[in-house]
Amino acid sequence: GESVGLHLPTLSVQEGDNSIINCAYSNSASDYFIWYKQESGKGPQFIIDIRSNMDKRQGQRVTVLLNKTVKHLSLQIAATQPGDSAVYFCAENRANAGGTSYGKLTFGQGTILTVHP
Amino acid sequence: SQTIHQWPATLVQPVGSPLSLECTVEGTSNPNLYWYRQAAGRGLQLLFYSVGIGQISSEVPQNLSASRPQDRQFILSSKKLLLSDSGFYLCAWSTGFDTEAFFGQGTRLTVV
Numbered sequence: 462g463e464s465v466g467l468h469l470p471t472l473s474v475q476e477g478d479n480s481i482i483n484c485a486y487s488n489s490a491s492d493y494f495i496w497y498k499q500e501s502g503k504g505p506q507f508i509i510d511i512r513s514n515m516d517k518r519q520g521q522r523v524t525v526l527l528n529k530t531v532k533h534l535s536l537q538i539a540a541t542q543p544g545d546s547a548v549y550f551c552a553e554n555r556a557n558a559g560g561t562s563y564g565k566l567t568f569g570q571g572t573i574l575t576v577h578p
Numbered sequence: 579s580q581t582i583h584q585w586p587a588t589l590v591q592p593v594g595s596p597l598s599l600e601c602t603v604e605g606t607s608n609p610n611l612y613w614y615r616q617a618a619g620r621g622l623q624l625l626f627y628s629v630g631i632g633q634i635s636s637e638v639p640q641n642l643s644a645s646r647p648q649d650r651q652f653i654l655s656s657k658k659l660l661l662s663d664s665g666f667y668l669c670a671w672s673t674g675f676d677t678e679a680f681f682g683q684g685t686r687l688t689v690v
Contacts, residue, residue: 493676495678495679502684502686503684504584504681504683504684505622505668507680512676550621552622554675554676564612564627564674564676564679565612565627566622566624566679567624568621569621570620570621
């Protein structure tokens with residue numbers, strides 16, 4: 462079936478390095494994507510989103526890239542800090558057959574990012 | 579500003595006991611509301627969503643039910659808990675159909 466998934470389950474980086482977390486999706490009808498950060502024992506926290514009419518969007522220290530040709534999404538974190546250590550999820554707003562998603566999100570499995578001082 | 583409250587934070591319940599988890603949203607009106615469940619080391623699975631008072635849609639067959647008695651109140655219930663109901667339950671809200679969802683802090687449910 463169609464799904465949203467992540468290429469790498471874990472990523473370890475040194476403080477100050479740039480981090481890249483990848484996500485693949487298979488539903489070409491999806492038109493809205495979100496990256497969430499989840500710290501242990503807490504709810505997911507919104508980081509950045511992107512719509513399918515864009516291929517890049519930047520926030521504070523984060524950039525999301527969308528490649529619709531290969532159905533690939535990535536999150537880039539610049540100058541990664543220990544506080545960035547968490548699980549990162551991509552989520553897809555998947556429209557149903559009638560074209561209305563009602564805001565329902567389909568989540569990938571997550572990537573654990575560990576930042577070493 | 580909008581806030582979402584979810585309680586309790588942790589809950590240990592015996593098999594066969596009832597369940598009631600409550601979620602309330604402040605600072606907005608007519609939000610879309612969602613209940614997600616997260617198994618250990620996994621992503622989130624949508625259980626229920628609601629676009630208005632009394633309107634509940636279930637995404638997966640299960641031992642749980644949801645209700646929305648007020649505009650900004652969403653309740654997750656069970657009459658008899660199963661061991662497989664253990665997990666991390668998250669309530670979320672959004673303002674529209676193509677916008678981000680904001681999550682509560684979650685309830686860690688352990689059924690023993």
